[in-house]
Amino acid sequence: MSAELLELTAAQAGEKVRAGEIKPAELFDFYRQRAASDQLGSYLWVAGEAPADSASGGPLGGVPLGVKDLFCVKGVPSAAASRILEGYKPPYTATSVERLVAAGAPVLGKTNMDEFAMGSSNENSGFGPVRNPWDTERVPGGSSGGSAAAVAAGNAPWAIGTDTGGSIRQPASLCGIVGLKPTYGAVSRYGMIAFASSLDQCGPLTRDVTDAALLFRHMIGRDCCDSTSLDYPNEVELPSAERLDGIRFGIWGLGEEGVEPGVVEACKAAIAKIEELGGAVEEIELPHAGYGLSAYYVIAPAEASANLARYDGVRYGIRSGNGDLLSMYENTRHDGFGAEVKRRIMLGTYALSSGYYDAYYGTAQRVRTKIADDFKDAFGRVDIVVTPTSPSVAFKLGERTKDPLAMYLSDYFTVPMSLAGIPAVSIPAGLSEGLPVGLQLAGPAFSEGRILDAAHALEKAIGFDGAAARG
């Protein structure tokens, strides 16, 4: 039975629960035990038992959900993998989690991540790194590394993460699973611990495209607690396409410097499949996308410097110092934040300083507008933009920790879509030297249904097998 359970996608498992073939408690317990004995460092907290009030009759069929530690869950440790929030249990639950629980996906556990979602390798967690189930010497990517590793290893049927500059797509790519970053505003950010408010979005990390669509359709919609959330303009159907006839794909980035040859090769093979399925393929230019990382590393730290200012020792989390106000601030933040978080707070504080604001923040915002315009132009000619998700496959633990810039380059292909606020999905394109390569498909705002449908057809044609990672 367990071997069979493990090979079911979340949607399939949910079907069996609804058909009465699996008891929801049995399914929950199966994954609870796998999560509890996870050796990869994927989890920071695992549920003790199946929740009594689980809406297993709902459309998500009682299939348990891995939840990134960035989401607040009432009464459950929610620390954004930061020491500064160690032991903090929120009095409320994030809207997106609440919606998924109500639709029948009970919380299985809180997954590890880079502290405050700042990182691309999960090595910045305040509670230890996560290992890649394809090769435990390697990183799972980040910042949603715990969610990605848990799903890839079969230690969660599915999970949610957050993506600010690639934090869903890049770990999905490195772990050989599907990761969707939705349109900015499609999913409520309420209860998601903020990193960079104008970029943060939450989305699914799943074994296949159908699972991603299923989770996504139950996360979306306007939330009165998030002013930037929007009514999703149309119904999200489950993907069913087998062919790509009449769809125009614009390829970007395969010739960029620094992309590993194995990645290029796997992407090219996948692009050949697009053509076999009837899709039209052309190369496109995104003239300003190459400046995306530079703009991103001004805007995101600037917003983070304000968002993380509330961790001051006054109301929650740890408190250090000798009793006077300044020492409380300084020591609490010195002791509580990791090096990368401190680096970004300093970058952002500097960028917003009087006299520098326009040169840094102002310029970055203008670049952001240019990049959004590039995509608008591109979507005048093609329906979907295709790029590698990450320039490389999973790298070794410790390989890039000494060199932040090399680490930042991991997000080269994912940051432009974040800046433009448009949706993008990463799907496994194949293997390079035994490690997964991800292909990214991006569309205009609120085109999740279309890109997931195309991804579904392509996924079938590629036939990627992730079983090797589910030991």
Added chain:
Amino acid sequence: MAEHYEAVIGLEIHVQLSTRTKMFCACALSFGEPPNTRTCPVCLALPGALPVVNAEAIHYGLMIGMALGCDIAPRSIFHRKNYFYPDSPKAYQISQYDEPLATNGRLGDVRIHRAHLEEDAAKLVHASSSGRIHGSEASVVDFNRAGTPLVEIVSEPDLRSAADAAEWGRLLRATLKRLGVSDVNMDEGSLRVDANVSIRPVGETTLGTKTELKNMNSFRFLERGIQAELARQEEILRGGGAVEQETLHFDPQSGRLSSLRSKEEAHDYRYFPEPDLVPIAPTEEMLERARGAIPELPAQRAERFEGDLGLPEETARMLAFRTELGDYFEAALASDSADARTLANWVRNELVQRIGEGDPAESKVMPRALAQLVSMVEAGSVSQSAAKTVLDTLLDSGGDPRQIVEEKGLAAMDDSGELDSIVQSAIDADPAAVEQIKSGNQKAIGALMGAIMRQTQGRADGKEVQRLIREKIGS
């Protein structure tokens, strides 16, 4: 101010809005509830919480902007103003910066630079005998006030004296009160006034270095504080020194000014657009609703009292700027045919003398009763002094002035027969006073008047008594 320098003063006023809930969350506003009972994840700045703008606060903001004759921005945005302090739970205040809700208005003779929306801070309570931070052993934070909606109104530096600043402040307070958007209670901090003060040689057009006087909690203290600061600046300049830009605290008890922080200590607030909120773009309906909610404002009302009713300027302003007096006056005026000027004098003098800062509508004197009383005085059926006695009775127990006059026998003496004999007997009883009057000491008439008024219990008309005395002693 000595003739060589002129004062240049601008005011910054923080107004707590009397909306039902806070600026960015659904917590009810707090009025002295136990600490930290009006809080939620948003106003405590718990991780993951997000602000949502209070629509009623925007409505009130629009009303204020319109009432102050401002241009309403078709699109305004919020910024984050970053600073670390325990009264600021997010470590930034959500405020408006370079794209405020309303700009470029005028109230009275003073131009309005801008009016914008923001949120209030929490309250720090210091554990020390003085309640002040110096020497306190610990401080605790009460977040009930955190997130209370504020409108900040900034005037241009158009005021030229401390007295003008206080007078204009009162007009602004009356205007806000009339709008019904705030309690405007300075003691409780729902209206807080800062003053930017500088001086310059008369004839000079550039501005001198300004200082900022913080948080004056009455207009009387504002006036005294500005006076003290003007004197201090003048002394510096006359001594050949230069005024330093700083923020000052005025202690009304000692009359002393102390420095809170200098320019070097000024914060870099690192303003940037608040990414958690969308721009405010008022629709035509929102503008229409705000326009329709603005009643006649004190400045217009004062003009009407002066122009239509012929009240003297000072009386017109007093009644118009104290909305409750103006309302009472108009209710009285509508209920009887009393003369507007006489009635207005009775309200602003006799009534206000007796009720102080209170609301006459809450007294036992019905507006109609006062109007009737004033009509009786005008008709000569009751004397001025008897009428004051009647007013005292009305304040004590209410009722109908005619009935009180009748019951107490306070009606004016209508024929001079009875009065004539009383005057004669008073003259006969005090020949010394008569001699003094005759020899030109007009004050001596007071002694005779006093005796006669006592005798008549104030029913006699003073002028008539005087006329009779003079007639009888031939002076």
